[in-house]
Amino acid sequence: MARIVMKFGGTSVADLDRIRNVAARVKAQLDAGDEVAVVVSAMAGTTNQLVDWCQKLSSLFDAREYDAVVATGEQVTAGLVAIALQNLGVDARSWMGWQIAVETDGQHGKARIDAIESEELLSRMGQGQTPVVAGFQGIGPDNRITTLGRGGSDTSAVALAAALGADRCDIYTDVDGVYTTDPRIVPQARKLARITYEEMLELASVGAKVLQTRSVELAMKERVRVQVRSSFSDAPGTMVVDEDEVVEQEIVAGIAYSRDEAKITVRRVPDRPGIAAAIFVPLAEAHINVDMIVQNVAEDGTTDMTFTVGKADFARANAVLEQARERIGFVEITTDQNVAKLSVVGVGMRSHAGVAGTMFHTLAERGINIQVISTSEIKVSVLVAAEYTELAVRALHTAYDLDA
Amino acid sequence: MARIVMKFGGTSVADLDRIRNVAARVKAQLDAGDEVAVVVSAMAGTTNQLVDWCQKLSSLFDAREYDAVVATGEQVTAGLVAIALQNLGVDARSWMGWQIAVETDGQHGKARIDAIESEELLSRMGQGQTPVVAGFQGIGPDNRITTLGRGGSDTSAVALAAALGADRCDIYTDVDGVYTTDPRIVPQARKLARITYEEMLELASVGAKVLQTRSVELAMKERVRVQVRSSFSDAPGTMVVDEDEVVEQEIVAGIAYSRDEAKITVRRVPDRPGIAAAIFVPLAEAHINVDMIVQNVAEDGTTDMTFTVGKADFARANAVLEQARERIGFVEITTDQNVAKLSVVGVGMRSHAGVAGTMFHTLAERGINIQVISTSEIKVSVLVAAEYTELAVRALHTAYDLDA
Numbered sequence: 001m002a003r004i005v006m007k008f009g010g011t012s013v014a015d016l017d018r019i020r021n022v023a024a025r026v027k028a029q030l031d032a033g034d035e036v037a038v039v040v041s042a043m044a045g046t047t048n049q050l051v052d053w054c055q056k057l058s059s060l061f062d063a064r065e066y067d068a069v070v071a072t073g074e075q076v077t078a079g080l081v082a083i084a085l086q087n088l089g090v091d092a093r094s095w096m097g098w099q100i101a102v103e104t105d106g107q108h109g110k111a112r113i114d115a116i117e118s119e120e121l122l123s124r125m126g127q128g129q130t131p132v133v134a135g136f137q138g139i140g141p142d143n144r145i146t147t148l149g150r151g152g153s154d155t156s157a158v159a160l161a162a163a164l165g166a167d168r169c170d171i172y173t174d175v176d177g178v179y180t181t182d183p184r185i186v187p188q189a190r191k192l193a194r195i196t197y198e199e200m201l202e203l204a205s206v207g208a209k210v211l212q213t214r215s216v217e218l219a220m221k222e223r224v225r226v227q228v229r230s231s232f233s234d235a236p237g238t239m240v241v242d243e244d245e246v247v248e249q250e251i252v253a254g255i256a257y258s259r260d261e262a263k264i265t266v267r268r269v270p271d272r273p274g275i276a277a278a279i280f281v282p283l284a285e286a287h288i289n290v291d292m293i294v295q296n297v298a299e300d301g302t303t304d305m306t307f308t309v310g311k312a313d314f315a316r317a318n319a320v321l322e323q324a325r326e327r328i329g330f331v332e333i334t335t336d337q338n339v340a341k342l343s344v345v346g347v348g349m350r351s352h353a354g355v356a357g358t359m360f361h362t363l364a365e366r367g368i369n370i371q372v373i374s375t376s377e378i379k380v381s382v383l384v385a386a387e388y389t390e391l392a393v394r395a396l397h398t399a400y401d402l403d404a
Numbered sequence: 405m406a407r408i409v410m411k412f413g414g415t416s417v418a419d420l421d422r423i424r425n426v427a428a429r430v431k432a433q434l435d436a437g438d439e440v441a442v443v444v445s446a447m448a449g450t451t452n453q454l455v456d457w458c459q460k461l462s463s464l465f466d467a468r469e470y471d472a473v474v475a476t477g478e479q480v481t482a483g484l485v486a487i488a489l490q491n492l493g494v495d496a497r498s499w500m501g502w503q504i505a506v507e508t509d510g511q512h513g514k515a516r517i518d519a520i521e522s523e524e525l526l527s528r529m530g531q532g533q534t535p536v537v538a539g540f541q542g543i544g545p546d547n548r549i550t551t552l553g554r555g556g557s558d559t560s561a562v563a564l565a566a567a568l569g570a571d572r573c574d575i576y577t578d579v580d581g582v583y584t585t586d587p588r589i590v591p592q593a594r595k596l597a598r599i600t601y602e603e604m605l606e607l608a609s610v611g612a613k614v615l616q617t618r619s620v621e622l623a624m625k626e627r628v629r630v631q632v633r634s635s636f637s638d639a640p641g642t643m644v645v646d647e648d649e650v651v652e653q654e655i656v657a658g659i660a661y662s663r664d665e666a667k668i669t670v671r672r673v674p675d676r677p678g679i680a681a682a683i684f685v686p687l688a689e690a691h692i693n694v695d696m697i698v699q700n701v702a703e704d705g706t707t708d709m710t711f712t713v714g715k716a717d718f719a720r721a722n723a724v725l726e727q728a729r730e731r732i733g734f735v736e737i738t739t740d741q742n743v744a745k746l747s748v749v750g751v752g753m754r755s756h757a758g759v760a761g762t763m764f765h766t767l768a769e770r771g772i773n774i775q776v777i778s779t780s781e782i783k784v785s786v787l788v789a790a791e792y793t794e795l796a797v798r799a800l801h802t803a804y805d806l807d808a
Contacts (some may be wrong), residue, residue: 016460053484056420058491065490068498069483072476079473080457086469087462094472098502099547308445 002167003035003125005241006202007135007157010044011174012231013077021231023084025172026130030090030225035125037131037164039157040081040091042073063108067137067147071097074153076133081359082132090116092130095121097137097145102156103357104138104146111138111146112214115156116163125164133160151212158215162222169219169226170237176230178203178210180402181255184389192253193236196243199253202345202379216240244345249354252400258341259386261291261308263371264317268331269305271298278328279305279321286320288313291376291382292341302331306372308383311337337370340389343381344396355382362399368392406571407439407529411539411561414448415578416635417481425635427488429576430534434494439529441568442496442536443561444485446477451554453541467575468514471541471551475501478557491751495803496534500524501549506542506551506560515542515550516618520567529568537564549566555616559636562619566626573623573630574641575615579636580641582607582614584806585659589794592807596657597640600647603657606783620644622623647751655752655759656804661797662745663790664754665712667775668721672735673709675702683709683725684734692717696745696778696787706735710776715741743775744793747785748800759785772796 001355006029008022022040029036043049050070054061076303078094085092097104099273100121104111121131135153140146148155177191178200195203197220204213212230219226219240229237239245269275276295283290293307299404309317314337321333342359359380363370368391372383397403410433412426439467454474458465464604466804482498489496501508504525508515538556544550552559558575565573579622580595582604587593599607601624614632623630623644633641643649673679680699687694690717697711713721717751718741726736748761753759763784767774772795788796801807 015455019461023644049631050480053420053480054487057423057484057487061487062490062497063499065483065486068500069480073478075479076454076457076473077467079471080461083458083461083465083473086466086475087464093466094469096472145500269512282745353748 001033001340003164004029005037005039005157005164005169007039007153007171007232007336008041008071008081008167009111009153009171009173010041010047012090013081014044014151014173015042016080018231019077019080019084022172023088023090025231026085027090030130031244036130037121037160037166038081038130039127039135039153040077041135041153042077046073046076046281062095062234064142064144067145071134071137071145071147072134078134085130085132090130091128092132094128095131095133097134098139100133102138102159104140104148105215105332106142106146108140108144108146109281110149111140113138113148116159118163122164130287133389149214151215154212154215155218158219158222158224158226161224162218167225168248169224171226171228172231174230174232175210175212175228176235176404178232178240178304179253179254181298181393181397182257185358185393186323186397186403190402191395192238194239194241194246194349195253196238196241196246198347200240201343202343202376203254203256211240217357221280246347251352252346252402253348254345254394255396255400256345257389259361259389260311260337261306261339261341261383262311262314262337263306263339263383264321265304265334266321266328266330267303267304267334270329271301271303275303275328278324281352282320282324283309283317288317288320292372292381294374295371308339308341338386339383340386340392341381341383342389342392342396343379344400346380347378347381358399359396362395363392366391366395405437405439407775408433408693409441409443409561409565409566409568409573411443411557411573411575412445412485412635413557414451416576417485418448420484422579422635423481423484423488424617427492427636427641428487429493429618430489431492431494434534440534441529441564441570442485442534443539443557443564444478444536445539445557446481450480452478468546468548469624471512471549475538475541475549475551478540482536482538484752486557489534489536489602495532498537499537500538500541501538501541504537504544508542508544508552510544510550512544512548512550515701516545517542517552517563520563521565526568537595547697551653552744553616553618555619558616558619559622562620562623562626562628562630565773566622567781569597571629573628574606576634576635577614577632578634578636579614579632580637580639581632582644583658585797585801586661588714589797590801590807592788593801594808596642598643598645598650599657600650600751601644601715602647602782603749604644604752606747607658615644625635637767641693650751654750656748656750656806657752658749659797659800659804659806660747660749661793663793664741665714665740665743665745665787666741667710667712667743667787668725669708669710670725670732670734671708671738672706674733675705675707676725679707679732680709686728688720690720692721692724696785698776703708712743712745712776741792743787744790745785745787746796747783748804749783751782753784754781763800764804766799767796770799772793
């Protein structure tokens with residue numbers, strides 16, 4: 001007997017037939033002798049509708065009211081899934097965040113879970129009851145509903161798995177696992193049987209949006225074994241686990257890409273101490289995430305500073321820089337939104353030289369110019385012109401022997 | 405300065421424009437110097453959708469899960485109205501039933517309010533905050549969400565008005581008041597400036613569905629002055645008040661009709677003590693409400709028993725009676741679903757003779773046969789063939805001098 005958290009995303013509960021399918025899957029797991037806690041997202045499309053209403057009523061909507069509104073999506077699904085389970089003879093009941101309670105901080109709209117009271121749930125599970133928990137939501141110190149930010153139900157599921165001491169957290173979604181790269185671009189992409197938390201984090205943060213980044217960070221911290229699998233097939237998915245569990249580590253786990261970033265170059269800034277702070281502190285104060293940063297060697301006492309920001313923040317980033325023009329002392333800003341970030345990810349590269357070299361060589365062979373390079377322990381990322389995205393991903397996938 | 409509860413029904417919050425309109429109305433009331441608490445229903449259509457999902461997943465759905473699902477409709481509206489109010493500069497916040505708390509009994513799906521904790525709301529209203537309360541919902545002794553039954557937001561509003569000691573409870577709806585009869589049938593129908601609780605109750609229970617019956621009972625018990633008015637016009641509505649407040653009482657306040665009932669006659673039952681109980685106890689046990697009951701004088705040791713039930717309960721009532729056939733000892737059951745109940749309502753008839761006589765005479769003049777008669781202190785109801793409904797209502801409206 002295992003204790004398993006089963007989390008179902010929005011497409012898995014998009015209509016009544018799919019909710020019945022979810023109930024059948026949970027019943028099968030129970031019939032296999034396991035203890036199960038279910039976590040559900042809102043029906044696909046619901047959250048977008050609710051967010052849209054809030055935004056249309058006020059561009060500066062109160063995040064506390066936003067939370068009360070959007071949390072209803074998961075509340076509906078939790079009740080409906082409980083009814084569908086009862087209809088199959090399962091003793092199920094729904095739990096809202098405030099009932100459990102899932103205690104969060106007071107950052108409405110993007111709250112973080114502080115603690116989950118698990119005693120009552122564990123006691124009921126021991127008596128054969130299956131909790132169906134509304135994901136994405138908790139309760140803040142002000143006794144008001146909080147939500148965890150988009151994709152937060154993944155984090156709810158992992159946090160619940162940690163609180164319940166679950167053997168596994170199965171994330172059911174509309175893809176059947178984590179692939180070596182996007183199968184829409186590379187048909188030979190392979191589903192990975194296992195991937196480490198670190199690799200999953202790097203893949204998630206560079207655009208392979210299978211799991212919310214925070215859920216992976218939490219799983220890594222709490223050592224929760226996460227399985228990404230499809231609600232629509234019985235095939236095993238991808239296990240996201242600790243590095244120790246991955247026996248035969250490939251050097252490179254996968255190739256990710258993102259076309260969501262824009263490049264900004266601040267040209268001919270004075271080459272003196274404090275100049276980086278003059279540029280990046282105002283951006284940070286405006287809550288703009290900066291990703292790749294490159295500073296060229298100075299010539300004639302001036303230098304160029306290049307970095308990337310999310311396209312959603314692009315206009316705001318430019319405005320912030322213009323406001324700080326005098327303090328920074330730059331001559332001009334040049335920008336490029338037609339860029340793609342390509343990343344090669346793998347924990348194996350810690351102990352293997354030549355991974356970056358293979359990347360640069362492969363791209364050069366195809367005549368693809370590298371604009372910016374940035375590296376971490378387990379990742380090499382480059383910025384190239386967006387039009388080369390598919391060509392580059394395919395070439396890299398082959399170069400690292402990832403083709404099926 | 406007055407303290408006013410403003411309640412907005414589903415059609416009044418059906419879309420974002422109407423929600424903005426609601427916010428503007430509340431702001432105007434605040435600008436007039438009044439203290440306001442707002443109560444809202446779900447957006448029109450939402451509750452039906454949610455109920456439909458529950459029913460489709462299981463015909464025997466768990467009422468506790470049903471409550472968790474359907475209560476979300478009012479939660480969404482409360483948050484959106486709070487946002488719309490804030491957008492007009494009003495310090496507003498939403499309150500769910502469990503946050504206030506609106507304490508109810510444990511009868512999920514049709515709970516009754518036991519108490520409303522009003523201190524926090526009153527304190528905040530004193531500081532200038534406007535609460536926006538999700539109607540229709542409360543919290544049961546099991547710490548789970550309860551709902552009050554269809555139309556329950558009216559009851560929420562009246563109960564809140566009582567708890568807050570409000571001067572008035574304004575029920576905003578899609579009609580602009582209570583009329584002497586249905587204006588779709590009688591164009592000369594007049595809007596009543598005032599009506600007593602008792603009259604409103606009789607009108608509501610016979611099919612003039614402006615207010616939920618329980619809300620009127622509660623208003624009468626707690627002496628809450630209720631105003632029924634339109635969200636879409638500034639015209640004053642109808643005040644539902646204590647009899648003392650109605651100075652110049654008309655003998656007849658209005659004419660109501662209902663085509664929602666069916667007639668059942670149990671023929672040739674033995675005329676002996678206990679026979680009425682043998683018929684009506686099984687129906688009561690099956691939670692079937694019986695309305696008009698007539699027993700004819702016995703002939704040859706047998707009698708006929710005629711009564712009406714709601715059409716929704718008609719098939720079930722017949723089944724219950726067939727099961728009890730041996731115990732009752734009847735010869736046959738005859739039924740008629742093509743009937744209409746007409747009611748003349750007015751507290752003035754307590755002190756005026758001849759009201760019933762006018763009704764019978766008026767119908768006889770039009771050649772309309774009366775099948776069943778039932779009377780209360782302030783009401784005379786008759787059952788006639790459904791095809792005469794409009795003719796009869798018009799004739800009675802004229803006969804009692806109600807035409808504008």
